[in-house]
Amino acid sequence: MSDAILQARGLSKKFAGFTAVDNMDLDVERGSIHALIGPNGAGKTTVFNMLTRFIASTSGSIVYDGTDITRHSPTAVANRGMVRSFQISAIFPHLSVLDNVRVALQQHLGLSYHFWRSSRVLESLNDRAMALLEEVGLAEFADVISVELAYGRKRALEIATTLALDPRLMLLDEPTQGMSSEDVGKVTALIQQVSAKRTILMVEHNLKVVESLADKITVLNRGEILAEGPYAEVSRDPAVRQAYMGTEDV
Numbered sequence: 001m002s003d004a005i006l007q008a009r010g011l012s013k014k015f016a017g018f019t020a021v022d023n024m025d026l027d028v029e030r031g032s033i034h035a036l037i038g039p040n041g042a043g044k045t046t047v048f049n050m051l052t053r054f055i056a057s058t059s060g061s062i063v064y065d066g067t068d069i070t071r072h073s074p075t076a077v078a079n080r081g082m083v084r085s086f087q088i089s090a091i092f093p094h095l096s097v098l099d100n101v102r103v104a105l106q107q108h109l110g111l112s113y114h115f116w117r118s119s120r121v122l123e124s125l126n127d128r129a130m131a132l133l134e135e136v137g138l139a140e141f142a143d144v145i146s147v148e149l150a151y152g153r154k155r156a157l158e159i160a161t162t163l164a165l166d167p168r169l170m171l172l173d174e175p176t177q178g179m180s181s182e183d184v185g186k187v188t189a190l191i192q193q194v195s196a197k198r199t200i201l202m203v204e205h206n207l208k209v210v211e212s213l214a215d216k217i218t219v220l221n222r223g224e225i226l227a228e229g230p231y232a233e234v235s236r237d238p239a240v241r242q243a244y245m246g247t248e249d250v
């Protein structure tokens, strides 16, 4: 039986008459890794922006964990446990790795700024922050100033700050973009590991990563779903090959 944590129905976005996403239905199964792929301009980012309520949809509905969130604010959506991992720029570069995770925890716990300034409260967040750094393999870098981290470790820190918000559904935006193949392998393993207790919806261009991680793939092209299913199925689909490679003969 289907157990979708996220259900979008008839989701559309028009920008000044241009239809970026057209009448899209999406079911993300609880506990799965679901990848959203497609050529440049297919509408993937627009879908993410609509699901997390960063932009309003032109039409359609979004139900997350049994609640209609179609008109919710981005903060309300995040507070319900649907959290988007931001790009590296969201990390405070001149704070230590540990402090970045503590700030994220403090934000999640809703501690006031005044309260947060109390060093006792900050100390009390240490254990939880260190546990999160352990989870992403950054414990030994806790005192490093974040700007000094290698690129792949910055992405791991970004995942730790997202985990600090205690997500049940994590949306990852091109998590391996711009990485060396060694870092791609590490982040792939990390995503697999953190997915054990959570659901993940990811936009990813690297098809090897998608193949190794995703239970289900939705292929978008020009704002419409071209194919959907497990990797072995969609990668054989002639329409997908055509959209990606410009030919079916590959």
Ligand SMILES: Nc1ncnc2c1ncn2[C@@H]1O[C@H](COP(=O)(O)OP(=O)(O)OP(=O)(O)O)[C@@H](O)[C@H]1O
Binding pocket: 015, 018, 020, 038, 039, 040, 041, 042, 043, 044, 045, 046, 047
């Ligand atoms: N704010 C906007 N105003 C007008 N057009 C937009 C806007 N945002 C996106 N678009 C258009 O909508 C289409 C889908 O864009 P989107 O960024 O969602 O695609 P994408 O699949 O994420 O692409 P990429 O893989 O290159 O990031 C594109 O044609 C884009 O130019």
